[in-house]
Amino acid sequence: MISQNFEYSAPNNLNEALALLAGGNAKVLAGGMSLIPLMKLRLAAPDHLVDLSRVADLKSIREEAGSIRIGAMTTHWEIESSPLLRAKSPLLAVAASNIGDVQVRNMGTIGGSIAHADPAADYPASLLALEAKVRIVSAKGERTLGIVEFLVDALTTALDPGEIVREIIVPVEAAGTGVSYQKMVQPASGFAIVGAAARVQKSGGKVSLVRVGMTGLAGKAFRATGVENLLAGTGGTAADVQKAAAVVADGIDANADLHASAAYRRQMAKVYTARALTQALSRAS
């Protein structure tokens, strides 16, 4: 039961939604997979909810000029099962298929997930590996940020009051790109204890591009550039992968909770990074 009263608006289009949010006091309701439980537990008590589920503009997956644009209100299931994403930029679809359970994937949205910025959410690892961009709108205008700039800290994004995520932009993959997302799942919550997303390209027997995104390990998801630098230009052998994955937790202040200590997370980060790289390399040609 939700214990407190609140205003509820369900605007039919984006302009109406942005006007309602312009005051800065209303809270956006996307899929409600994080916000509603918090309200039921009385941990969150917003005065006004603006439900974006009727804003049709925010629900689409389309290809445009070498990129795929995913509307903020697209559900995890729609991403997971999108033929366009599966064919042209599969990493995000793989990440979506790893989220929570079927009920959550049917309701939860990519915009809601990244705006909540849970440090163990699945998308950020893949979005970092994809060097995704986030298009943000408000009543005052719009701006586009790289995912690194968007994810400021644990549960903190670059969104200002009144702003919402409009769409997420990922590249159409070049032919031969190999991707993988490997997640150590905490069974009760479905969140990642650690999750590693890898994206690689090979050329002339060498690793010509490598991107690694990590979630769950630190306060916010991050790109493991140390790993990338060690693997780039090598032949991508098992030994190269092990050597590169070994540095993933270097200099990282690792999270600790009931389920996994910081030391255990650091170790698992190496193991899952190596698995993600190995699988991505095996899929690259």
Added chain:
Amino acid sequence: MKIGGSYTLPVARERAYEVLQDPEVLARCMPGTDHLAKIGPDEYEMKMKMVISAVQGLFAGKVRIADQKPPEQFRLLVEGSGKVGFLKGDGLLTLVSSEASTEVRYEGEVQVGGVIAGVGQRLLDTTAKLVIRKFFEKLTEFVGEASQPAAG
């Protein structure tokens, strides 16, 4: 839950020790503090409104400073409670001089209970680190401003 870490403030040790115990400075730098008053020697009462993502909680509590060894060490005892849960912490702060700056090392034990601990266990450690980091960032900003020569 154990917490620990260090942060470097760009001021001399004596100054760092002073600002870390100045209630006005603490009230300005501690995220969400909207009331902090002295209620006894080295003892303060405070009210905080924490807003982290969609979660918001009002906490009322006390802060006590003990075992003072200026300018190198003191102990901070914190107790607070609100609708969403309670918090009890005991931390030792050690200040180490290095040239023109001071490294503040902290270690301690925090206990969190109530609804917030029951459902948010997974995020407690991350959130504690986030709040501490924000505090030191604001404190760094504050000491930076305070050391600027007055304009005009």
